[in-house]
Amino acid sequence: MDSRPPPASHSTPPALPELRLVLLGRKGAGKSAAGNTILGVAGGFESGKPTEECVKRRADVSGRKVTVVDTPGWEWYYPLNSTPNWVRRETLRSVSLCPPGPHTVLLVVRSCASVTDDYIWEIQQHLEPQGKEVWEHTMVLFTRGDELGLGSMEQRILTSGPALHRLLKKCGNRYHVVNNRSKGDEMQVKELIRKLEEMVHGKKDGSSHLEMDSTVLLGLEADGKRRARERRKKQRQMEAQMQRGTIKAALMSDGPQGSELDAHQSFSKAPRRLPEVRLVLLGERETGKSSAGNTILGKVDFFHAGAVTEECIRQQAEVAMRLVTVVDTPGWEAGVAGATPERVKREIVCSVALCPPGPHALLLTLRVDTLVSAGHVREHLELLGEGVWRHTILLFTHGDQLREGVDIEQHIQSGGRDLQWLLEKCRSRYHVISSVDGGGRGGPATLTELLEKVEKMATMNRCEAFSRLVLEVRDLSRQRNEKFNQRLKEIGDKMLRQEAELKNMREREMKSIRWFFDRKKKVKSPGKADIQKEEEEDEDRRAGERRNDMGELEERMRWLTEDREREIQDLSIENERIRVALNQSRRERDEMMLNLELKEREIEELKERTDEQQLKLLDLERASVEIEHERKQRDEAIRVKKQEWKKEFEKLEGTTELLKKEKAECIEKLDSLKEEMKQTIIHYDDSLERKAQEKKQAMAEVEEKLRGIMETKLLEKDEELEELRRKPQRKSREL
Incomplete structure (x- = not known):
């Protein structure tokens, strides 16, 4: 379209x-x-x-x-x-x-x-x-x-x-x-x-394809190799611990395994306090696994709640006087979100190996406000094997989301068939916690109750940790014992059939003999002595033949019995030889596994060294690329600066020429100005002298004028004084 x-x-x-x-x-x-x-x-x-x-x-x-x-x-x-x-x-x-x-x-x-x-x-x-x-x-x-x-x-x-x-x-x-x-x-x-x-x-710019910074690609490659190296190192450590633990003991076990019911009946069912408790959190995405892990360990910063868990993470803390190990796993996808990626399934399978020799309990997280799909849960949980349900506890998260007036028992009863089926598979084991604000608020009583439930379940499992490999070894051992028992049963059935056949032959012969004597009694009479004698001789002959036949039958029975005893002895010898060969092969296998482990360790160490060298080379390449990039930028900047400096230099040269011309003009002007200044100074001096003389003359004239004025004023004053003297005399005369 x-x-x-x-x-x-x-x-x-x-x-x-x-x-x-x-x-x-x-x-x-x-x-x-x-x-x-x-x-x-x-x-x-x-x-x-x-x-x-x-x-x-x-x-x-x-x-x-x-x-x-x-x-x-x-x-x-x-x-x-x-x-x-x-x-x-x-x-x-x-x-x-x-x-x-x-x-x-x-x-x-x-x-x-x-x-x-x-x-x-x-x-x-x-x-x-x-x-x-x-x-x-x-x-x-x-x-x-x-x-x-x-x-x-x-x-x-x-x-x-x-x-x-x-x-x-x-x-x-x-x-x-x-x-x-x-x-x-x-x-x-x-x-x-x-x-x-x-x-x-x-x-327009001529770039026909998208280019990416080479440093980013080198960083991605280095990060990928680093993560692969850490993953191999973690896998090697887990395998080494598992080899030293229960798997090696299970491989060396010779006797046939009893049934689970007999094992439970023969083991004490009293709860035991475990010094160390190992837990694995499993569940769908966004069911609160990381928050539940923080709640169990009592801190909010152990697991990053609210972000996608990409790979299994293991954390430890002391809780209620126990060393508690919690493994957080990536969540599987819900049905509407599509199929679960294979990498998530691999992480789920490898999660139990992060807490060797195995977890005591698998906590299946379920939100109380979300419907449960039992088929989806079973598909992902049984990736660890069919025996996983013996070690599983339902952990209801977001307990604070329960409706008011509804407790967890009522929620379970109204949860539908899928939830009831899961609860039945887990033998009614469940617990509820609150996952508010990323965990870390679980009360001590709630956590202690959860740990006690885990210890009770572990006691029912004979304190054996869950291990997928141990279960596989036990299945192989049970299959071997079943084959051996089947063969013994076939041999016993064969011997019983032979005994029944011999018994039937003996009964047929005894019936034939009884029939002959009964017939002899019926046909016996006193007038027939010769016939009777002949019949007695025939009977003796027949009795001898029958005795011979009985001897042959007894000899045959003896041979069959001896053959059966020899077959039983041969089977016992063969069984012992097979057992010795199996023990020898197991010892050889253990030695080979140890040697193989050493070789793999050496190979991993060499790989790590190689990866480290490659990382160093990548770092050097990245550094060289960065240095080359910086050098190019520096060269470009220098080139640009050179061009700018050249232009400025040319401008400065032009400016210098202009300044030189201006300087010459200024010098000429300065000389002319000096000459003018000399003349001006001379003229100024002459002017000063003239002005001084003029001032002197003016001052003299002013002095003369002032003297005349002063004399005039003094005369006027004298006249006034004289007038004032005369006034009193005139008044006195008039009086």
Whole structure:
């Protein structure tokens, strides 16, 4: 199904000899099926189950070599846990699987999926670590086009919300629709390839493929090798501990194993206090395993609650005067979330080996506010073997979520058949805890009660820890004993049949003899002496023959009895010889296993050394790449600086010439100014002298004027004084 008809006016771009594609998207979006649709019959991607690691396939499509890389989908079903880190690592690694880089990243989205802001945020979180230019190389690939019905994708885009429009705008409005059910439709694949080639040829910057920083790829490779080395080291330590523990003792056991009922009856059922308690948490995702582990150990920082548990984690703490070991495991997928990845199943199988010689109890975590699927639980729990139920306790988490007025017993009674079946398989063993705020709030009484339940169950199991390998060894030993007992039974039945046959022959002979004597008594008469004599002789002859026959029969019986005794003796000798040979073979096997363990340890040490050297080489390569990158940046910066300095130098030279000219002009001006200053000084001095003389003359004139004024004023004052003197005299005269 095409997304839109191609414009007729555009010319067809030249075909690319090779096309490299990477498929990214959510789980269940149809990436593997889309890869098979693109590559056709040669695709070979396994659809219908989760993709656990990047897978690359290559095929010739429409005369081009097309490479498609399928990737694990990121999580969306579980709201509390984010996508596991291994999915993010595989997403980053996908670019390196099609060197020098993919031409296009196909963002796979179901055609009828609701594209929201949260969906776009998920896409950005998983897409943008590929590089800043990843959106320039991204095209949206809508799958399951048949779900659109009679409508088209253009109509759905027009009627959808702004989130889908924003997503398409980020991808340059590049999209295509495929119907994975119509794998024989070649037109949809040809149209997709045409759009991809237009997209590649339309790059303005000339970068036809997506490139990723080499330091990121080197870091991913180094991290992968480091994790593999740690995993091998942990596996080797577990195997060594198991060899020194109960497995070796079980392999050296010679006597046949009794039944479980007899073992339970012959062992004391009084609860025993265990100095060490080993527990393994199992369950579906988001059932509160990590929080329950924190609650049991009494701290909130042992296990990271709220995040995806990718591999088994072991923690220890002292609880109620016991050393408690708890192993947290990855959760299996719910039925609606798809099949459980194989790596999670492997982690579940290996979890019991993290607490050697084995866990005392397997705690099956169930949320009190979630329905239980017994078939799903049984499928994953019996990966450890059929004997797992003897060591299992139901652990109900989120006990604070129980409805008001409802206790755990009422919840179990109303839980349905599946919960009742699980409770019956676990022999009514259960416990409930609260997992509020990531654990760590379990009261001492609640934890002590749980540990006592574990100790009681361990006592019923003769204090034997659960070990999958020990169970396998016991099964092999039981099968061997059953075969031996079956052979002894066959021989005994054969001897009984031979005895019954001899007994029947003896009875037939005795009946024949009795019949003969009875007949002789009937035919005996006094007048027939000769006949009687002849008959007696015949009878004696027959009796002799019968005695001979009886002797032969007795001899035959003796031979059969001796043969039976010889067969029994031969079987006993053969049994003893087989037992000795088995013991010898077991000792040889133990020696070989020890030697093999030593060799494997040496090989692992060599591998570790090799990995360390490779890591050092990778670090050196990464450092050299970084140094080379820094050197190039430094050289580029120096080159740019040189050009800038050269330009500045040229500018400075021009400026210097101008300054020289200005300096010469300034010197000339300075000389002229000096001359002018001299003349000015002379003129100024002359002016000063003239002004001084003029001032002196002016001062003299002023002094003369002032003297005259003063004299005039003094005369006036004298006259006034004289007038004032005269006034009193005139007044006195008048009086």
